Every structure is written in structure tokens, then in C-alpha cells.
Amino acid sequence: MxxxxxxxxxxxxxxxSPTSYAGWEVQWIDTFDGDGVDWSSWTAQTQANYNNEVQCYTDDDYSDRRNYDVSNGTLKIIARREINSCVTLNGATKGWTSGRINTKDKREFLYGRLESRIRFHNLEAGSWPAFWMLENRIQEQPIKGDDDFVHWPNRGASEIDVWEWFSNEPDTYITNFFNTLPGSCGAEYRYHYPNGGQDVLDWHRYAVEWTEDLISFYIDDTLVVSRDMSRCSRYEEPMFALLNVAMGGNLGGAIDPNLSQVVMEVDYIAHCQISDSNSAAFCDESLPYDDAELPPTPTTPPTNDDQSPSTPEAGSxxxxxxxxxxxxxxxxxxxxxxxx
Structure with missing residues (x-):
């Protein structure tokens, strides 16, 4: 008995007992497989002028001097040294052109994992690339009048920096929070690259995982830092993604006089929500996706190497x-x- x-x-x-650990399901992804920026997902933020930076942001993804080059499966945001009268900044004289794109009003996210695979091509002084997020009611381009009249960094316009790198401090990158609340709403943390600034030249997955009570930052499969947000009343409404390269200014610092061009290269950017269909640690094109958000996959039958929602997990x-x-x-x- x-x-x-x-x-x-x-x-x-x-x-x-559970059959597998929770993984991720793609809600939106841009793999930059075309020959230009997908403007149905992105807006060129050409009216941005902050921090005493010296670039004029453009929407140019077509000319010989373009600031966005989509080719060979990646996006290159290119900053170029050229004196110009910036039309979108009322003719202000700027010494560089560059790119800044955001997904406001087009692709916005509440919780989940936002991930991008990025490398930077330059170590010379003066550049300031970033992958970051803003709350969607901020009064920044594009402005639709849908309650987006809030000034940074008040409620509805708070900021999270996933990866922010300064070439004048090349050995580290910053994760950071900007909001008007003290104490319990996150703080700056600097990740030290194991090999110093040289590591920024290599491909890395930078990501943030975001719930109502916890926000965690990752590089590849390494947890950088986690923040308890249970006592924070911010970051509980949709946010949008930004990718940009700034030059000079308060944080970019003095620009190398011999520098004429810098490049930030992006392999993909994706947003995922938690899924119990797999145990994936990353958020990329190999994952199942939400049919309501993404176009259907090709009809070619999956091979043994393909990952499919209907394929049993090894753990199962x-x-x-x-x-x-x-x-x-x-x-x-x-x-x-x-x-x-």
C-alpha cells in the first residue's frame, strides 16, 4: 500500500509540473531585408535638436549622401560631416547630417522584451549612438494630437535607455531611466565591456525586459542590471523605440577633426511578449509570431532545423x-x- x-x-x-519554461513570441520585428526604411513602422524625427548636438537629422534613405542605408539585410544609420542649413530646424547651420528614427504611433509596446542586434563601426571621439524608448504621449514628432502634448520627462514622456554609448568614454555603455519621480523609478547603470571600447565594434544583442514591477537589461545572454519598479508609477503605459546617431554636444563631446563619417549598423529590432510555446531566451526572427501583427511566413515546409510553434520542445x-x-x-x- x-x-x-x-x-x-x-x-x-x-x-x-510545467513542460517547459516560458519563452517569447514576436509581436513585431523589422529585419531590414528591403532596400529602404519601412516607413510604415518608422518616422524620421527630423525636428529633433537637443543637448547642443551638431547634426541635422534627415529622412534621406535614397540619395548618394543618404543617412539611412538598408542593404544586405541590415540598416546602417550614417552620420556624415557636411556643413548644411538644416531646413527642418528653421535653417540652423549644422556641421553634420545624421539619422534618428522612431516607431511612435506606428509600433508601440506595453511590457515584454524589446531587443536589437547592433554594432558600431567607429571608435573615434565625438559620436553618440543609442537604442532607447520613450513613453508615447511625449510632445515629439510625429504629433497626432492624441494626448501627445507631454514634455520630457513627465508622466507620459519618461525615457528608458537600453544602450547608449559615448565614444569619449568607450569602455562602458549606459542603461538609464529619465522621469520626474525620485528614488523608486530606476537609475543609471554602466556596463563595462570585457575588452573595452573594442567590443562595440562587434555584434551584440541589447535588450530590455519589462513588466509592471521589474525592468531588466541584457547584453547577449548576460543580465546587466534589474530594477524593482513595484513602487514606481511610471512605465505603465505604451512606449516606442528609437534608433539614432548624435554627434558632439553635451555627451558626444569634442569630435575628432579627422572624422568624416560614422556608422551604426542594426541587424534587426523586435518586440516580443511572453509565450509558453517555447523556452527561447532571445527575441528574433527565429521565433513564433503573432499572426495579427506580422505577415505570414513563406509556405515552404519547415526543415528539421526550422523552429515552428507546432514542433514539440525537447524539454517536452x-x-x-x-x-x-x-x-x-x-x-x-x-x-x-x-x-x-
Missing amino acids: RKSAFCFIGFFILTL NSYGLIVGLFMLFCLRRRSRFLNA
């Missing part, structure tokens, strides 16, 4: 084998007991 009770309790515990197969062996053990024990 004790053996029967053991089998019953063990089987009950096993059947309650192992779990099923364990349950089956346990049941066989119990049945054999029960048979011996009855034949005794």
Missing part, C-alpha cells in the same frame, strides 16, 4: 519520457503486488 501511495503522489506531482519530449517510465515502474510494482 505504501508503494501504491508513493506512485499516486509521484504521478500527481509530475502531472502538475524529455518530460513525457520521464512520466512514461514512472508510470511503467508503478504498473510493474502494482502487478507484482496483485500476483503475490
Whole structure:
């Protein structure tokens, strides 16, 4: 009887055990596979003029001097040294052109994981690339009049920096929060590259995982820092993504006089929500996706190397084998007991 009770309790515990850890499902992704910026997802923020920076942001993804080059499956945001009269800043004279794009009003996110795979091409002084987020009611381009009249960094216009790198402090990058609340709403943290500034030249996945009570930052599979947001009343409404390269100014600093061009290269950017269909750690094009948000995948049948929502997880197969062996053990024990 004790053996029967053991089998019953063990089987009950096993059947309650989860078959796999929660992973991610893509809600939106841009893999930059075309020949220009997908303006249905992005807006060129040409009216941005902050921090005493010296660039004029453009929407140019077509000319010989373009600031956005989509080719070979990546986006290159290119800052170029050229004296110009910036039309979108009332003719202000600027020494550089560059790119700043955001997904405001087009692709906005509430919680989940926002991830981008990025490398930077230059270590010379003066550049300031960033991958970051803003709350969607900020009074910044594009302005639709849908309650987006809030000034930074008040409620509705707070900021989260996922990856912000300064070439004049090349060994680290910044994760940071900007809001008008003190104390319990995050803080700056600097991640030190293991090999110093040289690491920025290599591809890395930069990501933020965001819930109502916790915000965590990652580089590749390394947790950089987590922040308890349970006492923070911010970051509980949709945000949008930004990618840009600033030059000079308060944080970019003095620009190398021999520098004429810098490049930030982006392989993809994606937003995911938690899913129990897999145990993926990253948010990229290999994952299942929400049909309501993304176009259908090609009709080519998946190969053994493809990841498909209908393919059983290895963890699920192992779990099923364990349950089956346990049941066989119990049945054999029960048979011996009855034949005794």
C-alpha cells in the first residue's frame, strides 16, 4: 500500500509540473531585408535638436549622401560631416547630417522584451549612438494630437535607455531611466565591456525586459542590471523605440577633426511578449509570431532545423519520457503486488 501511495503522489506531482519554461513570441520585428526604411513602422524625427548636438537629422534613405542605408539585410544609420542649413530646424547651420528614427504611433509596446542586434563601426571621439524608448504621449514628432502634448520627462514622456554609448568614454555603455519621480523609478547603470571600447565594434544583442514591477537589461545572454519598479508609477503605459546617431554636444563631446563619417549598423529590432510555446531566451526572427501583427511566413515546409510553434520542445519530449517510465515502474510494482 505504501508503494501504491508513493506512485499516486509521484504521478500527481509530475502531472502538475510545467513542460517547459516560458519563452517569447514576436509581436513585431523589422529585419531590414528591403532596400529602404519601412516607413510604415518608422518616422524620421527630423525636428529633433537637443543637448547642443551638431547634426541635422534627415529622412534621406535614397540619395548618394543618404543617412539611412538598408542593404544586405541590415540598416546602417550614417552620420556624415557636411556643413548644411538644416531646413527642418528653421535653417540652423549644422556641421553634420545624421539619422534618428522612431516607431511612435506606428509600433508601440506595453511590457515584454524589446531587443536589437547592433554594432558600431567607429571608435573615434565625438559620436553618440543609442537604442532607447520613450513613453508615447511625449510632445515629439510625429504629433497626432492624441494626448501627445507631454514634455520630457513627465508622466507620459519618461525615457528608458537600453544602450547608449559615448565614444569619449568607450569602455562602458549606459542603461538609464529619465522621469520626474525620485528614488523608486530606476537609475543609471554602466556596463563595462570585457575588452573595452573594442567590443562595440562587434555584434551584440541589447535588450530590455519589462513588466509592471521589474525592468531588466541584457547584453547577449548576460543580465546587466534589474530594477524593482513595484513602487514606481511610471512605465505603465505604451512606449516606442528609437534608433539614432548624435554627434558632439553635451555627451558626444569634442569630435575628432579627422572624422568624416560614422556608422551604426542594426541587424534587426523586435518586440516580443511572453509565450509558453517555447523556452527561447532571445527575441528574433527565429521565433513564433503573432499572426495579427506580422505577415505570414513563406509556405515552404519547415526543415528539421526550422523552429515552428507546432514542433514539440525537447524539454517536452524529455518530460513525457520521464512520466512514461514512472508510470511503467508503478504498473510493474502494482502487478507484482496483485500476483503475490
